[in-house]
Amino acid sequence: MKNFKKITLNENEMPTKWYNIMADMPNKPLPPLHPATKEPITPEDLLPLFPMELIKQEAATDRFIDIPEEVLELYKTYRPSPVFRASALEKAIGTSCKIYYKYEGLSYAGSHKANTAIPQAYYNKMEGVKKLTTETGAGQWGSALSFACQYFGIDLEVFMVKISYEQKPYRKMMMNTYNASVIPSPSNLTEAGQQILNQDPDSPGSLGIAISEAVERAAKNPDVKYSLGSVLNHVLMHQTIIGEEALLQMEKAGDYPDIIVGCFGGGSNFSGISFPFIRENILNGKNTRMVAIEPASCPKLTRGKFMYDFGDSVGLTPLLAMYTLGHNFVPAKIHAGGLRYHGAGVLVSQLLKDGLIEAQSKYQKECFDNGVLFARTEAIIPAPEANYAITGAIDEAKKADKEGTPKTILFNLSGHGHFDLMAYDKYFSGELVDHELADAEINASLAKIS
């Protein structure tokens, strides 16, 4: 095995197909249901929200789907992304494990979200769409889509979760620079937003609420479509470029991961890195553990319930069969805004139910401890979301050391923290707190699901 620091791929080695895990799942996910009729939705039901090509991808069963030329061209502005050996971090924690990370923070918007923003904007453009709406939590998704829309000549309106809008003003400015308009959510622009504000004028917002607002705007306007940055099958599939590259890079390094770790909000970066390796487990007898890390304050995978629930807070989306804390659940104001979502994508939920992936939860403060250690050893200041993946990787390494069986660990560093330095500032000044979540609160939220 060569002792690389950075394992790169050339432009011409970049994979040209996305992987569709639907083809290889032992149990296919349950179908989405129409919110009114409770019958499986049809492609026509989704047409007010999405272009037909994405609707087809949502239900596709082909194992691989070609990435369009125009999308590959834009991918090449920041892809293939590097895999690093975390040698300085390994030394700092004194582990015998090998820790690698795939770094998605080199994209123009600083995270993996560009991987699906680009094809979504592209397919909308191909079907003549002139305006999109979307939601964003920490702002990673919103800024990724802002440039993609600008590039393809589409207007964009972003509903940004209010707490993130206040914590991360630079993200808003970034979206403006890319020519998008940004609205703090909940807002008075939609009935959904008004409904929330009537209940709680000081609502910090949530991804679920922001989704309701964006979906409502698209549903009510035939000239506007909607775009989602996580959860849905086609979104998760677009992210598999991460894992497909990582497979090639691990081969170049002459190594293979025993454990893959990703942080978990709706599932997109975790799926991106893990799905191609799950395929290797299923088809090629590999035996890699896939570990999703969620915040202890928003623990749908470890403490939620597998059931049909809405993807948004108000109940405008189809019902999805997923692990959920209830669509009314408003998570505590942790700084990992991208992980503050009540449910998990349908594909990931089914995989967890079937034991093909695992989940763990971590507290905010230990994640920042590890994020700072990572910055001071590996040089990259991670996004607060990515600190959960770092913590998962470090904890697995320590466990393996304790057991005397060193492992090879690969985690996804989904984005940098250049826009999240206020959170680091609060960490250093001792203002970050951990949020204990009582069973009663989860049960009360789940009980509200009709």
Place this chain on the structure above:
Amino acid sequence: MKNFKKITLNENEMPTKWYNIMADMPNKPLPPLHPATKEPITPEDLLPLFPMELIKQEAATDRFIDIPEEVLELYKTYRPSPVFRASALEKAIGTSCKIYYKYEGLSYAGSHKANTAIPQAYYNKMEGVKKLTTETGAGQWGSALSFACQYFGIDLEVFMVKISYEQKPYRKMMMNTYNASVIPSPSNLTEAGQQILNQDPDSPGSLGIAISEAVERAAKNPDVKYSLGSVLNHVLMHQTIIGEEALLQMEKAGDYPDIIVGCFGGGSNFSGISFPFIRENILNGKNTRMVAIEPASCPKLTRGKFMYDFGDSVGLTPLLAMYTLGHNFVPAKIHAGGLRYHGAGVLVSQLLKDGLIEAQSKYQKECFDNGVLFARTEAIIPAPEANYAITGAIDEAKKADKEGTPKTILFNLSGHGHFDLMAYDKYFSGELVDHELADAEINASLAKIS
């Protein structure tokens, strides 16, 4: 010629030597003079400030200097950096020219400054230094050195120009995350700072003032050395890794630049991209024009005087033979903080005097116009400093189109603007102004030089 979007190098193609232009200059630069005796300084004079290895590099005449293994190792966390063909920008401005850019914003601190921060911290560590002081303008240099010092186990104290400290709070937080302490300059910690504050309690600071403070701290404390992010010969030499890579990349693209453009503060990023190409002009009969772009509000190259002057505001550094506006010159508060410096490096000054490079000045607002256009086409939001290089490249392209002789242009995109979004916000709200600088003001400043 292949139609690449991104031209990359593999880790093993990365150059392993810096280029020392001193070896090939037709006229060698004049020696630095001791501030008290006005005699050429000796290596011993510099020992309170710098480790011996950097003092040797400052006066070295070898054409190439080996990059130490440990430095190469850290370079590999973000190098080789890509060269992009700016095809979307070309299309937007409708030029027949080919525009390429070398992108240095992928380093951990978001700019080219890491290229010299790493070797400077390394050589200090090798000579047992435990603490460094430095100055920073926009914060690019301070954050690059913060991580490098942390990595090599050196404490760091950063004097940050006050106007930038206020405009760019995230840069301070970034340095703190890398474990450095940051002081707004002018401060009361030094006699130099007190002297400035006595004259003007509201002084916005300048790089010259911050250098005075950092130099004073090192000069008065035998356990502390000083580190500078631009101007000096060894700093400019460390940056030549940029141009050495770019030479290989242009060859891969099957192309060669007619014009090279870089923004200009003290000279480090401009020298980094241009020096290796100047060597090709001198030794191999190439005929590339090298164009330095400075702000119209700080025009030492285009309106300054070639003479001996201090590198700092108070007069603690050696006297350097350079183009200068006078060491007391306090530039207008433009957002390109890294370009607010009164003088130009000795090497670059001599090259300009001898006609081996050219200089132009640009106004702030047109630079932001072009920076926004660049972000909306090429996806990367540039640092305000880099907007000057973009403007230089676009203006040269338009000129060539007008003359009917399309050129190949390569510019250095020295860093991203993730920490400078407040400046973009001001641009969009119409708050950015251009600063007209009267001859009388420059003459008055120059008259103060004794």
